[in-house]
Amino acid sequence: MAAIGTAAPAGAKARWALIDILVVVYALVPVLWIVSLSFKTKETLTDGNFVPRSWTWQNYVDIFNTTEFIRALVNSIGIALIATVIAVVLGTMAAYAIARLEFPGKRALVGVSLLIAMFPQVSLVSPLFEMERGLGLFDTWPGLILPYITFALPLAIYTLSAFFREIPWELEKAAKMDGATPAQAFRRVIAPLAAPGVFTTAILVFIFCWNDFLFAISLTSTEASRTVPAALSFFTGSSQFEDPTGTVSAAAVVITVPIILFVLFFQRRIVAGLTSGAVKG
Amino acid sequence: MAEIVLDKVTKRYPDGALAVSDVDIEIADGEFLILVGPSGCGKSTTLNMIAGLEDITDGELRIDGQRVNERAPKDRDIAMVFQSYALYPHMSVRENMAFPLRLAKVDNQTVNQKVDEAARILDLTQHLDRKPANLSGGQRQRVAMGRAIVRDPKAFLMDEPLSNLDAKLRVQMRTSVSKLQKRLGTTTVYVTHDQTEAMTLGDRVVVMRGGHVQQIGSPQFLYEQPANLFVAGFIGSPSMNFLPATLENGGLSTPLGAFPLTDRIRLLVEGANAPREVIMGLRPEHFEDAALVDGQSTTFEATVDVLESMGSDKFAYFTVEGETATSAELEELAADAGSADLTDSGAQIVTRLSAASAAKQGTPLDVWFDADKVQLFDPADGRNLTYSG
Known part of the structure; x- marks a missing residue:
């Protein structure tokens, strides 16, 4: 590796640096744009400036003054955490069995779980809606936690x-x-050694549950279980004619924060090569 | 401390493959027993059955007189050192060594005392707080040993514990394993495919082949009195030379020439109901430069192909024209040594000559051999016709 690093001409390095910067800019500009929007006043919202001319916290104050958003945030955190914990615990046990044991139907089990992952979720929404209404799960926490676990x-x-x-x-x-x-x-x-894998999985599952919009919008109807992505789409201004862009942006920024915290928190635990030194050298 | 008895122990896998067949071994208290054989001979399976990591299909395993077939490994009070060491990478050396004691719910003070003592014996004291990833191969190996000895188990099982070390360290560790075992006096079963380790370490050696025990005995006994062709070829380095031979009129005609049998061998061969066609085995050290021997009765002349001078001895390699000895055992040994496809015309023999020999590469040499040390084998079943044990 070192040899490649030193052998690469300066030109190639500069080229790669440029490409890297382009990719990062491409990924971050929309995020920064949302952040920028969330700090703009209603009057300057559409002025097209990347950096707000006049700064305001008003949008943040507004969303936290509505019970709608706070309630949705609680729902999101609760549902995503519960689904993550259950999926990771069950997944750990199932994965251990699949990695270690030979049992009849092992291939079928792995195949079916792959099938579930590939199944288009949108085709399941209507049946799930009917089933959950029949079972009284519609618009409840378990009503979202269950499909999340299934797909996670x-x-x-x-x-x-x-x-x-x-x-x-x-x-x-x-x-x-x-x-x-x-x-x-x-x-x-085994568990301490599998910890990096467990944390990685937990992050992926949490992000999946946190970001889900399809199930959240279809299987909820009130604040009782509506999560933030769904709640955002119900945001309105104080009147029908008011544009809620500012508050939607502020809410989007707010729900990104837990994901970033979650990843930063668990990232420390994901130490690559934890098993090195176990067997020979 | 314990006596371990394997009574007709058999391992058959669900697919019908027979890994170990009717193994009878009695391991005395404090004995250092070696299981040796080529890969796939069932030695590791036997060890795993003693450990409890593999079920015993048939037969009985007794430790201190008690049947333990059905006991889980943790209830057998046996420690094991793995070929890969299997150290817990997330624990420090101290925690690794303390692990068996923690599981046994030993109090903290005793744990520390025992770990410190083991670390002192194994010279690991300054590494106690390091993680296995930061240790050298030899240190890891010692940690694995340490984890086994802290507990004072009834027996140690070692599965090729030195095979991952480089050659020099292996010789060093061999000595220290031997010293450690003598010092602790714990019954030890040691698996290896390296016949040198088997010869140097064990009180007794069990040679296995294809799941069957070939011979059990002290290293010297196996060397001098191999029960069959396989043991003869497996034990000893460089290995025994084999040549086809014919028994006729009380003499032996061989590619090295015809010579009369000595009285001792004649008696043994007559008692063994020997066939006419046999395989003659002769160890390298039973040859000598004829110029250095008085009374040269049995000599032959051949050209030295290769001469390796070791300082203390000279190894001279010759090619003997004619047929090579063939048997199933010899083929298996050749395959194990990786020399199966090296057969060129004639048989190659290795001789160990004294350093004073004037042998030169590429020149003919008169070589003497000790006719009384000749061993004869039945090509059909490999049994030693000159076995007197």
Whole structure:
């Protein structure tokens, strides 16, 4: 690697740097645009300036003064966290079994979970709507948590079984020889080593639940379970003729913050190469 | 401390493959026993069955007189050192070594005391707070040993613990493993495919092939009295030379020439109901430069192909014209040594000559061999016709 680094001519380096900057700019400009919009006053909203001429916190004050947004934020956090925890716990167990055990129907199980992940969600919305209304789950937390778990599990199982496969099986044998029960071996040896995988999966699942719009808009009808992405679409100004762009932007910025925090918090735990040193050298 | 008895232990996999067949071994308390054989001979499976990591299909395993077939590994009180060391990468050296004690709910003070003591014995004291990733291969190997000894188990099982080390370190660690075992006096079962390790470490060696025990005995006994062609070829380095031979009129006709059998060998061969066509085996050290020997009864002349001078000895390689000895055992040994396709015309023999020999590469040499050290094998089943154990 070092050889490649030193051998690359300065021109190539500059070219790559330019491409990198372009990609980053392309990804960040819309985000900065939203941030900019959220700080603009109603009068300057459409002036087309990237940097607001007059700054205001009014949009943020407004959204936090409505129960609608706060309630949606609570729903989003609650539903996404519960779904993430359940999906990761179930996914960990399933992935461990898939990585370690030979059992009849293993291939079928993996195939079916892949099938679920590929199934177009939009085709399931109407049946789910009917079923949830019949079961009394419509517009409740479980009504969103259940489909989220369903669609997050294949993702969790796939990511985690890849991590489990990386952990040398001999470590488990060694733990058994050292006097551990299977449960102890899993908890004290395998689980800590799989932690980076678990955290990665947790982040992915959380982002999936947090960002979902389709289920959130279709399976909720009131503030009881409406999550932020759905609630945003119901934002209106104080009158029918008022443009809610400023408040929508402010809300969009607010719901991005937890994701960033979540990733930053767990990023520290994702230490690459944690298993190095376990077996030979 | 324990006595381990394998009584007709058999391992058959669900697909019908027989990995280990009717193995009978009695391991005495404090003994250092080696299981050796080429890969796929069932030695590791046997070890895993003693450990409890593999089920025993048939037969009985007893530790201290108690049947343990059905016991989980943790209830057998046996420690194991793995080929890959299997250190827990998220724990420091201290935590790794303390792990078995923590699981056994030993109090903190005792844990620290035992870990410190083990670290002192293994010279790991200054590394106790490091993670396995930051240790060298030799240090990791010692941590794996440490994790095994802190617990004072009934027995140690070692699965090729030195095979991941480089050659020099391996020799060093071999000595320290041996010292450690003598010092602790714990029953040890050690698996290796390296016959040098087997010869140097063990009180007794079990040679296995295809799931069957070929011979059990002290290293010296296996070397001098191999029960069959396989053991003869596997034990010893460089390995024994094999040549086809014919028994006729109380003499032996071989590619090295015809010579009379000594009285000792004649008696043994007569008792063994030997066939006419046999395979003759002769170890490299039973050859000598004829110029250095008095009373040269059995000599032959051949051209030195290659001469390797080791300082203390000279290894001379010759090609002997004629047929090569063939048998299933020899083919398997050749395959294991990776020399199966090296057969050119004639048989190659290796001789160990004294350093004083004037042998030169590419020149003919008169070579003497000790006719009383000849071993004869039945090509059909490989049994040693001159076995007197």
